[in-house]
Amino acid sequence: MRRIIPLFICCLLLVNTTPMFSAQELDWGQKAEQILQEVQREQYLEAKEDIKQLSDDFIASDLAKKQLKIEAVQVLSTLLIELDTGLNAISPNKSNLVRKATQLYLAFDAAVNRSQPRWKGYRTTLEEDIARVEKMLPTENRREIKRELDKLIEDYQLVRPAILIAKPVEATTKFDSLMVFLRDQTEYPAIREGLKEARQLVQIIFLGKDEDVLSWKGSFQKIPTGFILFVSGLIGSALTYVSWRKYWEKKEIP
Incomplete structure (x- = not known):
């Protein structure tokens, strides 16, 4: 009985914290x-x-x-x-x-x-996008690097609304800032560092807990001035x- 009571309490907490959806809403x-x-x-x-x-x-x-x-x-x-x-x-x-x-x-x-959302299947897509940009950096071909960065941003935009729904708002805010940082950056070492942080953040958003998202901090501290325009373009x-x-x-x- 002593073991059953804590289990029962946990079940009640789970019920109270789980969104209630009817069959029609599901x-x-x-x-x-x-x-x-x-x-x-x-x-x-x-x-x-x-x-x-x-x-x-x-x-x-x-x-x-x-x-x-x-x-x-x-x-x-x-x-x-x-x-x-x-x-x-x-x-x-x-x-x-x-x-x-x-x-x-x-x-x-x-x-x-909430158990197996489709948006999580895009983790590989974003990681592959990041890898392609990293592969282009040694060439110093600005046009190709920009093209691959644009592809990364485009794929992120596709899944962004789902992330906004499933994760703390800070997840999209931080990734938005990081994408602007990469888009506006001209120095290759800085781009490389930004891509490293993008890879970390993808891992945290797709595989980590909400508290991991909240505690993550990138090396860039100031949000670029183009951030507001970027967000406006993302969510309309x-x-x-x-x-x-x-x-x-x-x-x-x-």
């Missing part, structure tokens, strides 16, 4: 994956209908019980609006739509899937949950 990730597949097949009308359904379900849910950060609600709302807007364009840009749909899928999956317009709801309400007006 399907958010599957619905987002379906939208991605429809976009890939250029079934835009079907994708628009599913986005509307996913949005309605998201609005109807009690977000207060999901333990979603305000930043998470904002980024999910923003992705829904951006993808819906892209699908309503006169000439939809498929590559851009696929990218937005991928972000949407990874983000909603991160919200409901700073849409709030209220404005997002108004967006969908206006769409329903005949």
Whole structure:
């Protein structure tokens, strides 16, 4: 009995700290994956209908019980609006739509899937991107180095919304700063050091605990002046949950 009581208390704590999702809400990730597949097949009308359904379900849910950060609600709302807007364009840009749909899928999956989220599969991608930049450094070919750095930043942007949802906000803040540092740096030794820290941070974000993310500090202390512009470019317009709801309400007006 003495052994059972502590175990029971631990179970209660786990229940109280685990986000409560209904069966329907657990399907958010599957619905987002379906939208991605429809976009890939250029079934835009079907994708628009599913986005509307996913949005309605998201609005109807009690977000207060999901333990979603305000930043998470904002980024999910923003992705829904951006993808819906892209699908309503006169000439939809498929590559851009696929990218937005991928972000949407990874983000909603991160919200409901805490055990084996899909975004963690991108660790290898980022590590390979870092390795390619490191391989180019001895050549001192600025154009090729920039191209590989841009690829690293692009792949990070793809998974960034999911990281923002699953990890402390400091994870994306620190990686944003590090990406700006690398993008604006012209000295090869500094780039090499920045890449080393990027590799460390990838390991911590994808494999470490939240406290590891919070305690990690890079050698660069000041956030570059371009940081705000960089973040703006990553997450788009700073849409709030209220404005997002108004967006969908206006769409329903005949």
